[in-house]
Amino acid sequence: MKKIFAVALGILTAIGGFLDIGDIVTNAVVGSRFGWSLAWVVVVGVAGICVFAHMAGKVAAVSGRATFELIRERLGPRMALANLSASFFINLLTLTAEVGGIALALQLASSVNYLLWVPVAAFAVWLVVWRVGFELMENVTGLIGLLLIGFAVAFFLLGPDWGELGRQAAQLMPTQESPATYWFYAVALFGAALTPYEVFFFSSGAVEEGWSVKDLGQSRLNVLVGFPLGGFLSLAIAGCAALALLPIGVEVGTLSQVVLPVAEAGGTLLLVAIILGIVAATFGAALETTLSAGYTLAQFFGWTWGKSKAPAQAARFHTTMIVCLVIGLGVLATGVDPVMVTEVSVVFSAVALPLTYLPILIVANDPDYMGEHVNSRALNVAGQAYFGLILVAAVAAVPLMIVTGVGQ
Amino acid sequence: MVARLLLALAAVLALTGCGSTEDAAQRSVAEARSAVIFAHDAGRLLLNDRASRAYVQVVFDDSLDQAADAERDLQGASGVEPQRVATAHRVVDAAASVLDELTDAGVGTLDESGLTRLQAALRELDAVAEELER
Numbered sequence: 134m135k136k137i138f139a140v141a142l143g144i145l146t147a148i149g150g151f152l153d154i155g156d157i158v159t160n161a162v163v164g165s166r167f168g169w170s171l172a173w174v175v176v177v178g179v180a181g182i183c184v185f186a187h188m189a190g191k192v193a194a195v196s197g198r199a200t201f202e203l204i205r206e207r208l209g210p211r212m213a214l215a216n217l218s219a220s221f222f223i224n225l226l227t228l229t230a231e232v233g234g235i236a237l238a239l240q241l242a243s244s245v246n247y248l249l250w251v252p253v254a255a256f257a258v259w260l261v262v263w264r265v266g267f268e269l270m271e272n273v274t275g276l277i278g279l280l281l282i283g284f285a286v287a288f289f290l291l292g293p294d295w296g297e298l299g300r301q302a303a304q305l306m307p308t309q310e311s312p313a314t315y316w317f318y319a320v321a322l323f324g325a326a327l328t329p330y331e332v333f334f335f336s337s338g339a340v341e342e343g344w345s346v347k348d349l350g351q352s353r354l355n356v357l358v359g360f361p362l363g364g365f366l367s368l369a370i371a372g373c374a375a376l377a378l379l380p381i382g383v384e385v386g387t388l389s390q391v392v393l394p395v396a397e398a399g400g401t402l403l404l405v406a407i408i409l410g411i412v413a414a415t416f417g418a419a420l421e422t423t424l425s426a427g428y429t430l431a432q433f434f435g436w437t438w439g440k441s442k443a444p445a446q447a448a449r450f451h452t453t454m455i456v457c458l459v460i461g462l463g464v465l466a467t468g469v470d471p472v473m474v475t476e477v478s479v480v481f482s483a484v485a486l487p488l489t490y491l492p493i494l495i496v497a498n499d500p501d502y503m504g505e506h507v508n509s510r511a512l513n514v515a516g517q518a519y520f521g522l523i524l525v526a527a528v529a530a531v532p533l534m535i536v537t538g539v540g541q
Numbered sequence: 542m543v544a545r546l547l548l549a550l551a552a553v554l555a556l557t558g559c560g561s562t563e564d565a566a567q568r569s570v571a572e573a574r575s576a577v578i579f580a581h582d583a584g585r586l587l588l589n590d591r592a593s594r595a596y597v598q599v600v601f602d603d604s605l606d607q608a609a610d611a612e613r614d615l616q617g618a619s620g621v622e623p624q625r626v627a628t629a630h631r632v633v634d635a636a637a638s639v640l641d642e643l644t645d646a647g648v649g650t651l652d653e654s655g656l657t658r659l660q661a662a663l664r665e666l667d668a669v670a671e672e673l674e675r
Contacts, residue, residue: 241595241599242593244594244595244598381582382578383578387607392596393582393600400590401590401593404593
């Protein structure tokens with residue numbers, strides 16, 4: 134019974150923890166402009182994150198060490214430094230977007246300007262990282278984040294025209310948008326689904342929680358059930374925007390627009406639930422990106438790391454997290470639009486993906502580390518196919534961003 | 542090397558006409574239209590007790606910002622016929638002005654007459670959008 138409860142909790146938190154501000158905003162923007170014609174990218178992206186998160190979890194459970202430690206050992210400091218530079222920068226950008234997301238969601242609840250919420254949000258993130266246990270932190274934010282199921286409820290309450298949605302999903306290139314804009318958002322959605330921090334956090338979290346080979350089953354279930362259900366919520370967000378905003382010509386550019394379909398479908402109660410869900414999801418993601426900043430740097434330089442370690446024991450690990458939060462706070466204090474930061478962060482995530490995922494593929498294939506748990510042939514084929522896609526997305530991301538003026 | 546490759550790819554995409562075909566006047570009218578519809582729909586929800594006052598106030602603030610962006614885009618428009626810009630300016634400014642007044646008054650004072658003013662602004666924007674399309 135206890136085991137079933139643990140498995141269910143793991144899956145539920147994986148669903149709630151799957152969505153972050155990048156997924157929420159990008160799916161709503163795409164739904165309001167393209168309907169469901171980019172739904173295929175969500176499906177492809179979710180399958181990709183399942184492949185690589187499964188590998189990263191397996192590496193951590195089998196070796197007892199986090200991915201970044203192994204990357205440096207297996208591929209040498211040069212390759213690890215390239216990986217670190219890209220991952221750390223993208224992670225910092227994502228952290229900034231998440232803190233901005235918390236502030237925007239709190240603004241929706243209070244109508245107090247988000248800039249006043251930014252320092253509160255950053256302080257709360259630091260406090261939780263410092264004082265709250267790993268499991269409690271994960272479970273609480275993941276479970277409250279489940280309120281985002283409200284998007285699925287709203288989607289059904291809006292009475293979807295399945296024929297029209299099916300037609301949109303089958304239509305590869307809507308005529309009202311340029312091909313460059315379409316492919317820009319395809320890359321952005323792909324980047325949002327495969328954000329690098331998710332894999333680093335998943336792997337380091339496995340080490341924090343002391344996973345071993347006997348936990349591989351649970352890890353597989355969390356990834357293979359929890360993430361696709363999270364992907365289903367992504368489709369619901371895009372679907373809500375496709376049903377309520379696309380027909381009236383409202384293109385999502387703010388978080389307040391993202392939740393308008395929810396209020397239309399379910400009234401104040403559902404609106405409040407969704408806002409709470411967004412606060413929890415972005416707060417959870419801010420915690421994960423803050424910790425990921427500490428993990429990547431500490432694992433690269435061989436510092437003591439771990440959430441359970443007191444600041445005095447892992448001073449550099451904790452200092453890194455504080456500095457990153459302060460930088461994110463500083464960026465947001467300039468008044469830059471957090472939604473724009475989010476859009477840029479998912480595009481740059483796509484650029485950095487090869488550097489993040491190639492080393493995982495290499496280590497997961499190394500029998501010296503993995504023993505009998507080395508990647509199966511099928512997993513390798515999937516991993517290599519995805520790596521090809523990742524390369525294409527990474528090369529196309531910046532030119533598409535320039536040509537479309539960040540998707541305008 | 543990589544930067545050069547990316548720039549070359551961007552140039553190819555730009556030259557093959559993958560960018561937007563709308564001009565600044567059309568874009569600004571569309572943006573202002575989106576802002577007005579958004580505020581109107583949220584205002585309707587508030588009057589029907591289907592959205593919180595705090596949320597709708599944020600919607601009006603955001604709509605006002607969006608309308609102001611549309612005005613700014615028009616000011617910076619270059620290479621567009623002055624007459625098209627002037628036509629767009631007239632309706633975009635009018636819409637921004639309605640949003641400004643309603644937002645300043647606070648959504649607590651919003652009533653049916655406020656929504657009627659937004660509908661009127663929307664009709665004007667629709668008419669001009671159609672005119673610019675021709």
